[in-house]
Amino acid sequence: MKRSMRRSLAVWTLACVAALCAGMGLVPPVRAQSAVPGVPLERRVKAAFLYKFLGYTDFPASAFADAAAPLTIGVIGADDLAVELARVVAGRTVNNRPVEVRALREADAGARVHLLFVGGFDQQRVARIVRQASGAMLIVTECESGLQFGSVINFRIVDERVRFDVSLDAAERNGIKLSSRLLTVANRVQKGAQ
């Protein structure tokens, strides 16, 4: 019941946002100046968010080969977003590490990346991919009940805005730490048995 209501809401939101963007020409505040006209606003916002998540996340030292090793973002099931994200991170660093974006296939779910975005709203598929993922990585999903599948951050659309829920348990499980400042802007923070 609740799930379906959220889903319909998200669709409505997306539609509204798209209409808004198309109608009024307003750009959302996230790196809008260099937006690619072909990519929808929602995807661009999420791409920007993904990049920004890195700044609020502590990875264990074992996650890197060396001090100059790049932070790797793997994107599954959202190629347009991967393109947009690659454009966002180009020339940027996080904690003095360069950021690279890899568009992955579902079969590559076990690849060693620091942030894995699993796009798509097919819950079973997402759950399957999340389960395959292992190691110190930040898993971000965008489907309904993403956190329940083991995702750390799950995008939501609230009041026509892109928001996200956070699962501290999942983060702990994956061996990463999320900044408390990130939690202040999270839509919901899940902790303990829920």
Next chain:
Amino acid sequence: MVVRDGGTVRGKLILMAVSTTFVALLAASLAMLLFDLRAFQRYWTDDLMTQADIMARVTAPALTFNDEETARQNLAVLRVRPQILAAAIYTSDGARFATYAATPNQSIPARPAPSGYRIEGGEVAVFRNIVENGEMVGTVYLRSRYGLVDRLLSYGAILGAVMLGALVIAGLVASRLQAAITRPLAAVTNVARQVMQRRDFTLRVPGNDSGEIGVLVAAFNDMLAEIGRRSHALQEANATLEHEMQVRERAEEALRLADRRKDEFLATLAHELRNPLAPIRTGLDILRLRSGDAQATQRATDIMERQLRQMVRLVDDLLDVSRINTGKFTIKSGRVELKAVVNDALEVVRPYIELHGHELVIDLPDRPVFLNGDATRLAQILSNLLNNAAKYTNRGGRVGLRATVDDRTLMLVVSDTGIGIAPDMLDTVFEMFVQVDSTLERSNAGLGVGLSLARKLVELHGGSIEAHSAGLGHGSQFVVRLPIVVDPELPAKPTPASFISAETYRILLADDNVDFVNSIGALLTAMGHSVVITHNGADALAAAKRFCPDYAFLDIGLPQMSGYDLARGIRDLSCCTMTVMVAVTGWGQEKDRQLAFEAGFDHHMVKPVRFEQIEEILGNRSIIKKLRT
């Protein structure tokens, strides 16, 4: 001590302390105020910056993830800081992202300004960039009340209160401490004022402080002592000068008086000397014109003799006065019988008294009274007094002489019924050159010598003299007291001077004044004496050798041989040891007298010689004989 106004040292000291404190406090307060305001401003802006930084840090995720609601909530935290009036978050594009206002109607800039702070009016505004992961994601704006004026006022009020309190305390402390300086100063001032008012230099400033004040007090006291000493010395000198001035004035007055008396004396002297000359000249004229008329001749001779006697007497008195004044007056000492003295005196003055038509009353004791002294001088005393009495009594008066013996004192009273003496003149009549009344007619005037001489002579005989008078016009009395000799050994038979012995003597006269010696010789011959007259020393000596005279009247100024040598020569003659030798000389000084006696003379006569004197000497023959044996 009493402090009357602000001009006192006390007031100045307190004012000094208070003003010094005030200046120091003011400087310190201003410095503190400036420092505090600067620190306050820095603190305030720093605080606001920090606030902005915190807000930037806190709102960075909300801005990053485009969460306006969270950003508003973050800003709403500022409500705990009421001084913050407004706040805002801008996106990196400059769009307002979230705002906060403590009260409604707060203006919030539409666009952000560069990072920094600015102070406008009573408010301070801060812009801070929000940097996240090395990227500027937006701007924070905070605006706050700026409490500088409030701070200034409250701080100033505190400083003012502190300063006021400090000044009061400084004033109190100074008013206590200044006493150490002002008390001695006030004491000095007080004493100085008293000294000026009371002229009392014995005042001293009490206290023994040390340091400059002590030195001042000690110096002031020393100065007072010195002034006191000098003032005292000055007063003493003034007193001495005043005394000397008085003495000098008195001496001057006495000198003036003496000078005046001397002038009067000289005038009188000239008159007195001149007076007898007119009758003498008249007598001479009579003698020349009527030499044949024996009666007229006799009268002229009597007048001339009297006048001459008066004149000689006057000169004698003057000589005696001169001797007395020069201290060369001596009296011979010998036993003298009162009656002889009285006779001698009467011999002299009787003609004068009779001339004035006075009645002479004499009252002497019956038994003989002996005095120790100079017969001639004692007679002179009496004659002077009697003469005086006759002179100052109007014609036809009465002149009395009374002698009484009281134990060992002979009292002689010479009284008259004359003009008398004023009471205030009783003491001064005996002084030299003093006359009872200088306005008296010249005929009555005298030299003022007689009484003075009488007193001197009385005193030389150990007696006293005093004058009495019942006043002017009531006559006067002169009382002479003389000690008497009560020794019973006395000649059995007194020889009155008036008695002229019938015995005749051999008499040698030696004088180069032929007229004088011949006239005397003629007189003596007429009296029955054998007389040899010589005119020089050699003849006289030769005559003495032959003649063996009983008496030899020798002139001292003889030609060829001086009287003294002649006397020694005669005295050496065997026949002349008993000869009574009389020196006749023009020199009456005491030393001449002395020389005469040393040369062997028995008497000394000063020219001009009256015949009575020769008769007197001849009459004393018996006494001399007795003394010589």
